Amino acid sequence: MSRRGERPSPEILATLPVAVDAMGGDKAPAEIVEGARRARDERGVGVVLVGPPERVGDTKGLELVACSEVIAMDEDPAGGVRRKKDSSLVRAAELVRDGKASAMVSAGNTGATMASALLRMGRLPGVQRPCIATPLPRLGRTPAVLVDAGANAECTPAMLVQFAQMGAAYVAARFGTESPSVGLLSIGEEPAKGTPLVKETHGLLTAAAGAGGAFDFVGNLEGRDLLPSPADVVVTDGFTGNVTLKTLEGSLRFLFDTLLGVFGTDEATVAASEVLLPHLLPLAAAFEPENTGGAMLLGIDGVCVISHGSSSATAMMNAVLVGHECATRGLVDHVAAAVRSGESS
């Protein structure tokens, strides 16, 4: 049921709207629709909403592709996609497959988003498993990305090498990074440190980079190297990647919250905080997941942006912009070429 015929060119994709799952996320549909509206009105990006009309309500003048079902946040992903063929997620993926949308965006059930994209758009030739790429903020520079952020709890060395190839193609397409650097997350700098998975991957990445791969391999990184990451792409299995990202998210949120608590202690601290806040806001903005445009599913034949379940209108607008931009820049062609070149090297 995946794509029939040729993938649309970036020029064609630039003319297509982004398909937004109007029912995905904790704040759906109100914040989702508002974010989509802002993408259109403030940034001129075409959007088509997907959802049951009676549940979406006011579309604020946006086109709505009607469907009859919604896969719930906590529903079994594979079962949901199999049973609910007329759900907003499945229909959004079909719009991309059928050349009617440039990208899909959802803040809904992550597993079901992945399953919809994989089953409807299909896997790119040669890709063993799609992976999730999530931005790691770097102040004053383009973000690094972490792959796999949670699509595959169990991985083989060959999968991790493909994640590196696809992650490098992603930062090249999205941020214009030339010969991106790749680091491997481990528990020490030495190649002999880590699990058998990490040690074998280290050898394969060294060989792939040496054989003219489209990336430089900088060796192992440790958890303490992630802020800011010296490598443009940080490769790890989806279990470690998910735990690591949530640990980062949790520790930053804890510290920001604690800081805000201190600011409100008394009149003197409130006054002091007013002096400091203008300096702290750019930092908070850089680390606010709302601003990063969400995570990208790599390895499928189409652009699929996975937004945080708590996405607000701002988060959704940014996710739409990222989806549009990546489609327009030919992200899928770049990823497909990176995997092909990895196979032949």
Added chain:
Amino acid sequence: MSRRGERPSPEILATLPVAVDAMGGDKAPAEIVEGARRARDERGVGVVLVGPPERVGDTKGLELVACSEVIAMDEDPAGGVRRKKDSSLVRAAELVRDGKASAMVSAGNTGATMASALLRMGRLPGVQRPCIATPLPRLGRTPAVLVDAGANAECTPAMLVQFAQMGAAYVAARFGTESPSVGLLSIGEEPAKGTPLVKETHGLLTAAAGAGGAFDFVGNLEGRDLLPSPADVVVTDGFTGNVTLKTLEGSLRFLFDTLLGVFGTDEATVAASEVLLPHLLPLAAAFEPENTGGAMLLGIDGVCVISHGSSSATAMMNAVLVGHECATRGLVDHVAAAVRSGESS
């Protein structure tokens, strides 16, 4: 070559000095010796230094057990311990084994510290693998501990269950926590989330807690739950544990450093920071690894404290105090009993 005869009672251990590897750590010997001196002079805890006299230099009146070798920070751990039988690490472990010290402390080569302790003190009966327990700060409460923080990159479900038993015995002995709670680090709350290792461990921990294990099992935790941890003991494999701890360490250090940079922007921010600093210092102190006393190696027949390689005199003093306190409270007896009771349940 492990212990012959009975383990000394806590009453006897309370009278013994703590053996300090005078040559371990980036700041050895000066800061190490000074930390040991402070433990004696400021807190009345007996200390014996271990190291080559000509390299240790001024012992500040502390007893020195002379040896001729030092295992370097970057030396192969197993090879170092095998070749350097007269090294400070091996001799420190022998002092505990021979009933001449209550505990050993080192800020040196972590792998060699573990190997020395394991080979000289020996494994407790029934323990499959020793593990490292590292504190996770909780403001206003006793810390949680994470096991395994890096001793075993590869683990089985049965090993993780023993880590839970030993971690629970540790927080009970060190902090007096009654029926400690145990959480399992995973990528979602649902028991079906995670790797096969995590899913099988979830079942075993549920059964062990239900069978009257000395802990409550609260289910899966995610990375974002670690600050502050709702469970007294967080169980994971040593690869994930090490990456997670270093991620926490790195993100907190990054934010503290960034905050200090903002404070120094101009005269107004310096003045504002002076108002806020008194409120922020307790927070910084709680998260300063120097103050936590280091990590504990669990599952061996003796007390072994593993300090951070960058340990200052303060960190070393705290590590000595923790070593003394845990020996005096019968930590090893508690851990041995927990593993025995786990075997019979």
